[in-house]
Amino acid sequence: MALALCAMSHSPLLSLNEPRSEVRARVDVAREEARAFVTAYDPDLVVVIGPDHYNGFFYDLMPPFCIGTAATSIGDYDTVAGPLPVEHDTALAMAGAVLDAEVDVAVSERMKVDHGLVQPLEFLFGGFHRCPPVIPVFINGVAVPLGPARRARLLGDAIGRFAAGLDRRVLLLASGGLSHDPPVPQLASATPEVAEGLIDGRNPTPEARAARQERVIVTGQRFAEDPTTLQDLNPEWDQLVLDTLASGRLADVDGWSNAWFQEQAGNSSHEVRTWIAAYAALAAAGPYEVGTRFYEPIREWIAGFAVTTATPTTGQAHLAMASAHSTTTGA
Ligand SMILES: O=C(O)CCc1cccc(O)c1O
Ligand SMILES: [Fe+2]
Structure with a gap:
């Protein structure tokens, strides 16, 4: 068994709005470092943990967590639409293992995913056609009510135990966060028409999708000019989250x-549950250390x-496994 972790924020505006050139240059370096890390690790299975933005999951049936045994990218913003190379039987076995661990995850044979899950996959592998087999895991991070962050940690722990038991090179890939409060409508304050879109808004017209995307683009441009137009980003909170994940003190969550x-950190900061789950999954195999750590508001x-990227501390994962084994056999 082998585990490694890569966690990245996503933004649908990545190629649509341009930050200052020095910022763009720093982000590009960090993302390239992550890509080189993944290429060198050469995973043969990717557990990709992402949120959704009312493109795949709606209030007509909103699970806190869902494992896709088959999944399709809906293709919002500049992501490509089409089926993901899901390893069906392994995904189903993982769902069974998570349920055995008493975390009530849903399964979907027709999971739909958006830029929130697809963007890092496309970036790291250059498209689905070149991507290793995947197991997509959805964590609800926008549709209240949400369970506690602790549940995402326990989901991750169960996923990690399963993944560590496979004779595979597994990449734990998290997408989302950190602080941000983009203009995602909320059911409680929505007009009846907008509420209908949150409850059952599948297959919007191309015009409706374009209007939504244009609104997000303009909101980002306005926010860059005037930070009071949205709840502002919170670099201190973001660093606290990154410190906690790097420290291994995941129970702090x-x-x-x-x-x-x-x-x-705003309504969409709940997306950071994907990171919590991925780090908890890595922690299930023993102590780990963070390699790349990049942050920029x-x-x-x-x-x-x-x-960020992370790997088991050299030698430690093996020792932890061996001592667990000798304890078991010695008892
Ligand atoms: O709802 C949408 O279409 C996009 C929302 C959105 C906007 C900016 C940054 C994000 O991470 C994000 O998810
Ligand atoms: Fe998002």
Whole structure:
């Protein structure tokens, strides 16, 4: 078994709004470093953990977590539409293992995913056609009510135990966060028409999709000029999250309330549950260390934008496994 982790913020505005050139240059270096890390690791299975933005999951049936045993990219913004190379039986087995661990995950044979899950896959592998087999995992990060962040940690722990038991080179890939409060409508304050889109808004007309995307683009441009137009990014909070994940003290997350996420870092900061799950999955195999750690608040993209990679601490994962084994056999 082998595990490695890559976690990246996404933004639909990545190629649509341009930040200052020095910022763009720094982000590009960090993302290229992550790509080189993944290329060198050469995974043969990718567990990709992402949120959704009312493109795949709606209030007609909103699970907190879902594992796709088959999945299709809907192709929003500049992502490509089409089927993901999901490894069906392994995905189903992983869902079974997660349920055995008492985390009630849903499964989908027709999962639909958006830029939130697809963007890092496309970037790291140059498209689905060149991507290793994947297991897509959805974590709800926008549609209230949300469970506690602790549940994302426990989901990740169960995924990690399963992945560590495979004779595979597994990449844990998280997409989302950190602080940001983009203009995503909320059911409680939506007009009846907008509410209908949140409840069952599948297959919007091309005009409706274009209007939505244009609104997000303009909102990002306005936010870059005037930080008071949205709840601002929170670099201190983002660094605290990154520090916690890097430290391995993942149980700290259990004290993070949903209200605190929202007050500190905006409604979409709940997407960071994907990172919590991925780090908890890596932690399930033993101590780890962070390699790349990049962070930059980028208002043009409406994103506290971070990129991290992590690997088991050299030798430690093996020792932890061996001692667990000898304890078991010695008892
Ligand atoms: O709802 C949408 O279409 C896009 C929302 C959105 C905007 C900026 C940054 C993000 O991470 C994000 O998810
Ligand atoms: Fe997002």
